[in-house]
Amino acid sequence: MTAVEFVKYHGTGNDFLVVDASAPVPDREAFAVAHCDRETGVEAGERRGADGVLFLDLDVDADPARVEMTLVQPDGSIAEMCGNGARCVASWAAERSGATEFVVETPAGDRRAVVRDDGVQVEMGRPSFAPADVPLAREEPLVEESVEGLTVTAVNTGVPHAVAFVDDVDAVDLPAIAPAVRHADVFPEGANVTLAEAVDAEEDDKGVRYRQRTFERGVEDETRACGTGAVAVLAAARRTGRTDGESAVVSPPGGDLRVTVPDDGSATLAGPTEREASGTLEVEP
Ligand SMILES: N[C@H](CCC[C@H](N)C(=O)O)C(=O)O
Numbered sequence: 001m002t003a004v005e006f007v008k009y010h011g012t013g014n015d016f017l018v019v020d021a022s023a024p025v026p027d028r029e030a031f032a033v034a035h036c037d038r039e040t041g042v043e044a045g046e047r048r049g050a051d052g053v054l055f056l057d058l059d060v061d062a063d064p065a066r067v068e069m070t071l072v073q074p075d076g077s078i079a080e081m082c083g084n085g086a087r088c089v090a091s092w093a094a095e096r097s098g099a100t101e102f103v104v105e106t107p108a109g110d111r112r113a114v115v116r117d118d119g120v121q122v123e124m125g126r127p128s129f130a131p132a133d134v135p136l137a138r139e140e141p142l143v144e145e146s147v148e149g150l151t152v153t154a155v156n157t158g159v160p161h162a163v164a165f166v167d168d169v170d171a172v173d174l175p176a177i178a179p180a181v182r183h184a185d186v187f188p189e190g191a192n193v194t195l196a197e198a199v200d201a202e203e204d205d206k207g208v209r210y211r212q213r214t215f216e217r218g219v220e221d222e223t224r225a226c227g228t229g230a231v232a233v234l235a236a237a238r239r240t241g242r243t244d245g246e247s248a249v250v251s252p253p254g255g256d257l258r259v260t261v262p263d264d265g266s267a268t269l270a271g272p273t274e275r276e277a278s279g280t281l282e283v284e285p
Contacts, residue, residue, distance in 0.1 A: 003280040006053075008045040009091060011084030011120075011273045013224025013254020017042065017050045017281070018092050021057035021068065025283050028055060029076035035281050036074035038221075045276030049074070051216070051223050054085055060097045064112075067093045068105040073218030081108035081158025083227020083269045087120040089113070091273040108158040121270035124228070127235035127261060128156045135160070137188045144240055148180035150193070153236040157267065159217070160191040161232035165242065169195045169213045174222055178215030190217045194229040196250075198242065206258070207247030210237070214252065224254035227269045234261045 004023040009016055017035060025031045032053040035042045041049030057068040069089050071079045079085075086104045090113035093102050100115040104122065113122040128134070129141045133156045136142055142154040142162075152162035162181050166172055178193040193215040201209045210233050214226035230250035237243045238261060250257045257271040 002283040004283055005278070006042070006281050007092060007278045008050065008276040009088035009273055010045070010254070010276055011087045011225065011227065012252060012257060012271050014084035014226060015045060015047065015050045015276065016071075016085055016088050017053045018088065019053055019055050019281070021055045021070065025055070027284065028053070028070075028072045030284055031281070032072040032074060033076050034284070042279075042281060044279055051219050052079070052082070052085065054089060056089060056092065058093050058096060060099065062103070064101045064103055065093060065097055065099045066103045066105055075218050075220055077218045078107070079159055079218055081106045081111075081228060083122060083124055083158065083231060084225055085227070086111055086113055086122045087227065087269070087271065088273050090115050090120045090122065091275065095275070106158070119270055119272040121268055124157060124231045124267040124269050126265070127231060127267055129154065129239060135188055137186050142186065147184050147186060148177075150177060150181050152181065152193075153240055154187070154191065155232050155235050155239070157228040157231040157235060159228050160187060160189060161194050161229055162187070162191040163194045163196055163232050163236040165196050165198070165237070165240070167197065169197045169211050172213070174213050174215050178222075182215060182217055192217045192226060192229055194226065194232055196233040196237070201249070205249045207245040207249070208237070208243050209249045209251065210234070212250050212252040225252035225257065227257065230257040230259050231261065231267045231269055234259045235267065
């Protein structure tokens, strides 16, 4: 039986097992399914299991240093992008290299990340409501329409999100209603299902403030935070005329995320990360 080293990080509660891409893991899908399971997976850090495995390939000779990121989720799927995951990638790379600026290479594209004392900021690309980008199985954008009983706006922030604005995110039984939306025919590649509730901004907030909850595709459950979802909240709020601001604090259960969605240019996501634990994981032959 082979064992590989891992480090566990979380970004506002969205937790990941980080494994060097050169580690001998012939079946990454089976590895992620086994070790991310919340009931039977790895016992390390605050919660058993994880929201995915980040296989990382760090190139410190590039300027700025580059990290190729592959996120294998608990259901074995590979995600095109992960905002909190990219933030954890930068923290891991900074710990390994001493650098503070990185280009994170993702299937959704290259994303610059900067590690600061108060957390990690990552560029998130331009949100898109275009049917071909989300993607949607129709020709026109999906804005404030009912999908399986939930009024949502569909946007791609690296991955597809269906965003619903509600009066109280805690009043919604998200695990019960989300699967039908996540698997709706209008989303040929599925969608993460994100709830957003406008709340009063706090004294030192820049811009508006939303509470957030997300049921994640590939985790097939609610996570404590979702970075692409936080960007989707502000992008959808702007698209539906709820705000014309370019900045927001978005608060999933796991903590506060600072988001910008400028009129033109890349969105950004910033917030804390934490190194939770390390150890070894067994690899099935
Ligand atoms: N579950 C997402 C990928 C991870 C996104 C989330 N963890 C984030 O921080 O952006 C999907 O398959 O679309």
